[in-house]
Amino acid sequence: MNITKIELINFRNYKKKSYDKFSNLNIIIGKNGIGKTSIIEAIYLGSLAKSFKTNSDDTIINNDAESYKIKIYYFDYGLNNNLEIIYDKSGKKTKINSKIQKRLSDFISQYRIILLSPDELKLIKSSPNIRRNYINIQISQLHKEYIHYLNNYNILIKNKNDYLKKMMINGNLDQRYLDIIDEKIVDEGIKIYNYRKDYINKINNYINDIFKNYDKNSNIYIKYVSDYEICDKEKLLKELKRIRKKEINLGMTSFGIHRDDYEFIHNNNNSKEFSSQGQQKLIVLAMKLSEVKIFINDYNIKPILLLDDLFSELDEKNRNSIFKSINKDTQVFITTTDLKNINKRLLEKAKIYNLDERV
Ligand SMILES: Nc1ncnc2c1ncn2[C@@H]1O[C@H](COP(=O)(O)OP(=O)(O)OP(=O)(O)O)[C@@H](O)[C@H]1O
Ligand SMILES: [Mg+2]
Structure with missing residues (x-):
């Protein structure tokens, strides 16, 4: 190509x-x-x-x-x-x-495409939504269906938030709607969680070796941080039930994969606070080069x-x-x-x- x-x-x-x-x-x-x-x-x-x-x-x-x-x-x-x-x-x-x-x-x-630019190298310092957005783009380049799951999830969250807001104002609305929508959210959320988990695992297959070219004595891996870590439908639904009152009071969904993030762990520390500026750039660079390897070795692209x-x-x-x-x-x-x-x-x-x- x-x-x-x-x-x-x-x-x-x-x-x-x-x-x-x-x-x-x-x-x-x-x-x-x-x-x-x-x-x-x-x-x-x-x-x-x-x-x-x-x-x-x-x-x-x-x-x-x-x-x-x-x-x-x-x-x-x-x-x-x-x-x-x-x-x-x-x-x-x-x-x-x-x-x-x-x-x-x-x-x-x-x-x-894999883009490397000075702005991209700031990924570690950026906000979680920029990191989420980045990984979404990368996964959607490899799995078209991922975009579809993500769209479904976002629509469900929007509908749930609308309903929670209504409940916040008018408390006596039917909670069964929330039971139904929570189940749908968890179904889509688990799919998205699994794609993200898999992609981050794949990066971890390469990133440490690549980073060793820049710094022999460092260790690097990416840690996926997600509310869905338990990744069990029943347990997730139970958790959502447990926090329902809080969500109604807040008028928004406060648990789910829309809050996901990932941390770069450098010598057992969070790179955001630990690594030097130059190291942070090299870590992102190593991640991107790992992604090139994923595309080629794991997907033949x-x-x-x-x-x-x-x-x-x-x-x-x-x-x-x-x-x-x-x-x-x-x-x-x-x-x-x-x-x-x-x-x-x-x-x-x-x-x-x-x-x-x-x-
Ligand atoms: N909509 C637009 N219409 C006309 N000119 C534009 C528009 N948007 C950006 N520009 C100009 O087009 C040029 C595009 O710059 P570009 O970012 O491609 O430059 P560059 O060669 O990468 O520069 P640098 O080395 O500074 O990164 C800039 O001069 C910018 O001011
Ligand atoms: Mg330029």
């Missing part, structure tokens, strides 16, 4: 521009603000139909234009394919080989690696260790302001796109 060409129309600072003849290793160089990250953003959007920079597609549209369009050509199993995203006031349209896709779930993950401005963040030794751990068959896009950041041997193999030279 390789991307061969991208076309951007009214996308960020690009009015109309295409880049083509991508190879396995692509380096995009140019000064600040020239449009390097925008290329990474377009490739990301092509995979997930969502930007990592914003939730509002309006901000992506070039200045006074009214819509943006991305077209990405890719080569897969010996076939040339293309996909399109067109966004305007009426919303987002997606196409695969010119055919409109009715459902977003049919469109996403035509190719899979070669993800496209998007390394946005990553090398300004790392010293030379750590930069080189990334290059070593990149699978040769995996397509990589690297952005940088300075080719000095890139290993010489790598430069010889790479296709270089110098945006400063463009007309």
Whole structure:
């Protein structure tokens, strides 16, 4: 699976521009603000139909234009394919080989991506919802049904919260509705819990070995923290019954996988409070490289690696260790302001796109 060409129309600072003849290793160089990250953003959007920079597609549209369009050509199993995203006031349209896709779930993950950027490296310090969001995206790239379970769960929680709010105001509503909805929530929640547990276990198969390349004497694993740890339907329902009064008083659901989190345990301590800033970045980096291994070894999927401005963040030794751990068959896009950041041997193999030279 390789991307061969991208076309951007009214996308960020690009009015109309295409880049083509991508190879396995692509380096995009140019000064600040020239449009390097925008290329990474377009490739990301092509995979997930969502930007990592914003939730509002309006901000992506070039200045006074009214819509943006991305077209990405890719080569897969010996076939040339293309996909399109067109966004305007009426919303987002997606196409695969010119055919409109009715459902977003049919469109996403035509190719899979792993993004590494300075912002991503802040994962340990971020809030739990950012960590949850990240793992949701990763699991949904591997299991389409996961998105469906997650949507069901979120709708159920919303309905339950609405009902709890009504109960808070008007106490004598029928509690049987809560019994029914709790059972549905637990059924969907256990499924989601199992996917998350499995994914974190898989990361733990690799992360410690990878991190040892940066720091021989450290130990790393990820600890999944969830209300559903007991993972037994009857026990979970019992717990929900026990806290029902509290939930009614609060007017919201205070127990469930929507509160999940995961901690990075570094030498038996929570990395958030223990590790240095540089170590925290390297731990996230090791996690991401573990994920590349999961995609390839456990699912036989070669993800496209998007390394946005990553090398300004790392010293030379750590930069080189990334290059070593990149699978040769995996397509990589690297952005940088300075080719000095890139290993010489790598430069010889790479296709270089110098945006400063463009007309
Ligand atoms: N909707 C938009 N319309 C026009 N220009 C935009 C829009 N959104 C962002 N820009 C501009 O487009 C450029 C996109 O920058 P991008 O993030 O791709 O730059 P970059 O090359 O990655 O820079 P850096 O090295 O600083 O990370 C910026 O100059 C930004 O100000
Ligand atoms: Mg950038």
